[in-house]
Amino acid sequence: MKTDSRLKKDIEQELEWDPSIDAAGIGVEVRNGIVTLAGHLRSYVEKLSARKAAQLVEGVKGVVVELDVRIPSSSRRTDEDIATSARSVLAWNAGLDEHAVKVTVEKGCVTLTGEVDWEYQARSAEKAVTPLRGVVVVVNQIQIKHQPVPTDIPARIEAALKRHAEDESRRVRVDVDDGTVTLHGTVSSLAEKSLALHAVWSAPGVRHVLDELTVARR
Known part of the structure; x- marks a missing residue:
């Protein structure tokens, strides 16, 4: 340790x-x-x-x-400039519907809203605007559209956990309630925790994830 x-x-x-x-x-x-x-x-x-x-x-x-x-003076931009740049990069993002995500900017704080089909699309939108000049923080409020949740979703998630982190899958419990997945248990590192969360978000029908995993101290 x-x-x-x-x-x-x-x-x-x-x-x-x-x-x-x-x-x-x-x-x-x-x-x-x-x-x-x-x-x-x-x-x-x-x-x-x-x-x-x-x-x-x-x-x-x-x-x-x-x-x-x-932000240093050389990198400062007006909120209007930031919003224009954000809308442009989102429009060029091949994984997004051009009109799915809306952008508002206030004092360098970029807020993303709208609805997408998958969580990775919400992350992709956030990733696209994060490096823009003048951005102080990004608030991602994009929602995942409601989709029917497969009855075997716990089995799908557990299988994905085994593919990514077989040792950790034995110590992670998955609970599903109408599109909300809660993870319980202990993992060995933040990297393993990230893998578990990624596996859950990759499952169809997941709209919310409650992370109750703890990291064991080595």
């Missing part, structure tokens, strides 16, 4: 390793395997990269992000 001090050192090295992150602007604190990142960064995409870097370190049970985005 890694100590908190060892985790802190590993995370700091992981942040420094990524050239897209200004590690000097991030403070790292670790307590009982829970990591807190604090400081100021130049873009929203850099903030997401910092969170992902911390999650990749073995032994991390959770990440709390307290990073502020302070």
Whole structure:
């Protein structure tokens, strides 16, 4: 089992390793395997990269992000410019209906609304607008359309979990209630947790996922 001090050192090295992150602007604190990142960064995409870097370190049970985005003057854009760019990139996204997602922008905060058939489409829309200049945060409020839920959906999800993480599938319990899937149990890492969630969202008819998985401390 890694100590908190060892985790802190590993995370700091992981942040420094990524050239897209200004590690000097991030403070790292670790307590009982829970990591807190604090400081100021130049873009929203850099903030997401910092969170992902911390999650990749073995032994991390959770990440709390307290990073502020302070966009330099050279990258600032008006809300109108951001909205225009966001609508443009969404229109060019082959996985989306051109009119499925609506965009509003206020002080650099981009809010996405609308309805799509699959969760991956909602993620794709968010991913498309995240790196745009001037974006401070993206709020994804896109809904998944109601679809009939197959009666064998628990079996489908469990089969997918076994394909992605066979060891973890034995420790994950899946409950389904009218399109809402709840995951219970323990996984060995945040990476395994991410795989489990991906497997669930890939099942047809899933509209909501309640994540009650815990990460075991190694």
